[in-house]
Structures are given as C-alpha cells and as structure tokens.
Amino acid sequence: xxxxxxxxIRILLSTTAxxxxxxxxxxxxxxxxxxxxxxxxxxxxxxFSLAAQPLCFDVAxxxxxxxxxxxxxxxxxxxxxxxxxxxxxxxxxxxxxGMGGLQDGKAISSIxxxxxxxxxxACTTGETQKFLSECVYQAESAVDAxxxxxxxxxxxxxxxxxxxxxxxxxxxVGDSSIFLVRNNEVKLLNRYHNxxxxxxxxxxxxxxxxxxxxxxxxxSRITSYIGMGEVNEIDANTQPIALRPDxxxxxCSDGVANALGxxxxxxxxxxxxxxxxxxxxxxNILRQDLQNQDNFTAVMIKCKTRLQ
Numbered sequence: 001x002x003x004x005x006x007x008x009i010r011i012l013l014s015t016t017a018x019x020x021x022x023x024x025x026x027x028x029x030x031x032x033x034x035x036x037x038x039x040x041x042x043x044x045x046x047x048f049s050l051a052a053q054p055l056c057f058d059v060a061x062x063x064x065x066x067x068x069x070x071x072x073x074x075x076x077x078x079x080x081x082x083x084x085x086x087x088x089x090x091x092x093x094x095x096x097x098g099m100g101g102l103q104d105g106k107a108i109s110s111i112x113x114x115x116x117x118x119x120x121x122a123c124t125t126g127e128t129q130k131f132l133s134e135c136v137y138q139a140e141s142a143v144d145a146x147x148x149x150x151x152x153x154x155x156x157x158x159x160x161x162x163x164x165x166x167x168x169x170x171x172x173v174g175d176s177s178i179f180l181v182r183n184n185e186v187k188l189l190n191r192y193h194n195x196x197x198x199x200x201x202x203x204x205x206x207x208x209x210x211x212x213x214x215x216x217x218x219x220s221r222i223t224s225y226i227g228m229g230e231v232n233e234i235d236a237n238t239q240p241i242a243l244r245p246d247x248x249x250x251x252c253s254d255g256v257a258n259a260l261g262x263x264x265x266x267x268x269x270x271x272x273x274x275x276x277x278x279x280x281x282x283x284n285i286l287r288q289d290l291q292n293q294d295n296f297t298a299v300m301i302k303c304k305t306r307l308q
Contacts, residue, residue, distance in 0.1 A: 055166050060300040062278035066255055066293035072098030072105035073253050073297035074113040090164030092120045093299045097176050097253040099155040108143055108154035112226050115139040128162050132171035143227045155227035159251050167240035174225045177257040181248035186262040193224035193233045247303040255296030259285045274302045
C-alpha cells in the first residue's frame with residue numbers, strides 16, 4: 001500500500017512539473033511573440049497613418065500680359081486652405097484663354113471661369129467628371145447668351161481640374177495645357193484641339209509629310225472652343241488619377257507652354273521653393289523677349305500631406 005501511495009505521489013509530482021514547465025514555456029513564447037507583434041503593429045500603424053493622411057496643397061499663381069495689347073486670360077482657384085471645403089467639394093482650378101483673334105476675348109474667358117466657379121459653389125458631392133462636363137456646357141450656354149445680347153464675337157479655351165478625395169479629374173477644350181509633374185517627369189494630360197493635331201494624324205497616315213505639317217499656316221487654328229455655338233470636342237479623363245505627395249499640377253495657357261519646353265519647365269520647378277515658382281517662370285519667359293509673346297497664365301498646385 002505504501003508502495004502504491006509513493007508511486008502515486010511520484011506521478012503527481014511529475015505531472016505537476018511537466019504542467020508547470022509547459023506553462024512557463026507558453027508564457028515565455030507569448031511574451032516574445034507579443035513584443036514582436038507590437039513592433040510590427042507599430043511600424044504598420046506608422047505606414048498606415050502616412051498613407052491615410054489626406055492630401056493638402058501648396059499653390060503658386062502666375063499671370064502676365066506678355067506683348068499683347070490686352071490681357072485676355074482668366075483663372076480661378078478655390079480656397080486650398082479651407083479644409084472643410086476641400087474635404088466636402090474638393091479643390092477646383094480653372095484657366096481660360098480668351099482668343100486674341102476674336103473680339104472681346106477677355107469677357108468670354110471671364111464668363112467661362114465665372115461659370116465654373118458658380119457651379120462649384122452651388123454643387124453638392126456627386127460624380128466628379130459629370131460635374132466638369134456640365135460646367136463646360138453651362139459655360140457654352142452663358143457665352144452664347146452674352147454674344148447674342150452684345151452682338152459680339154469671341155471665344156475661349158478652358159482647362160479645369162477638380163481634386164477630390166486625393167484623385168484628379170480634368171476637362172479640356174482648346175489648346176491650353178494640363179501638366180502633371182511626377183518623379184522628375186513632365187506629362188501632358190490633355191489633348192489639344194487644334195489643326196496641328198489633325199495634321200499629325202495625316203502624317204501618321206502617310207497623307208502628308210512632316211515638313212508639310214510643320215509649315216502649314218493653319219496648324220495653330222483651334223478646332224474646339226467655348227463660344228463656337230456647340231463645343232464639338234471635349235477632352236477628359238475617364239478614370240480619376242490618384243495623386244501622390246510631391247506631385248505638381250500645372251494648368252496654363254499656351255503663352256506658357258509655347259515659351260517653355262518640358263525640360264525647361266522641370267528645371268524651373270527644381271530651381272527653388274515652390275512658392276516662388278510663378279516668379280521664376282515669369283522671369284524666364286520675359287528674359288526670352290519673344291517677339292509675339294502671348295498673354296501667359298498658370299495655376300500651379302503641389303500635393304503634400306500634413307506631415308510634410
């Protein structure tokens with residue numbers, strides 16, 4: 001009997017020891033894994049926090065009459081510092097170039113820009129691209145009404161962008177430009193509506209030579225613009241473009257694009273602070289002293305996070 005009791009005690013002690021040892025190993029393993037998990041979670045939280053930060057914006061503006069008798073460009077930029085407005089409606093930028101060859105180009109470009117502004121102020125959240133297209137039609141209607149009432153003739157190009165939820169939508173009529181600068185590359189987002197595009201198509205089809213296209217006196221003629229009665233060409237992106245911190249967006253009239261190539265533009269962007277970019281571009285264009293320098297206007301937007 002004593003022998004059985006002794007065996008039972010030995011078994012009980014062994015079982016208890018194994019249990020305690022197993023529990024100790026489990027606790028140590030749990031502590032180690034928890035420490036690793038906290039480190040990973042902390043790193044992940046930092047990455048998530050950076051990625052989830054909403055974009056905010058720095059802006060720079062530029063407008064100069066060039067060597068023209070009148071200033072016929074107009075522009076508008078909604079308040080980038082109004083965080084509630086940006087979060088609810090987005091950031092709207094518009095540049096319109098009144099056509100110098102037609103009467104009253106300044107009035108037409110102003111009406112075009114004002115129409116976008118009024119539509120933006122009145123809008124509620126909705127499909128972004130549809131909103132921009134509707135602005136074009138409303139601008140055309142307003143311009144037609146003005147020209148009918150005043151018996152004037154005129155026209156204007158327009159480029160507009162709307163950044164909403166960190167994504168970019170744009171609309172374009174005419175030959176003004178929308179550039180996206182990313183990773184030290186300058187990309188033209190919109191397609192020009194001018195006869196040069198038609199000539200380029202003819203060159204690709206073998207109908208004319210490149211020299212004939214370059215020398216065509218009609219190559220700069222605009223084929224679609226606000227004020228022509230019914231806008232026959234509208235360029236827009238079908239899918240919004242996700243913007244990134246340090247992206248730079250430039251909307252400009254052809255007075256800027258014709259004076260500066262992509263390399264020159266990129267060099268000016270990288271030459272100093274973004275807030276002084278407008279001054280650098282203006283000084284560069286004026287220094288060239290081009291004989292027929294057009295009005296030149298630009299709205300420039302740099303994306304950043306609040307941590308930058």
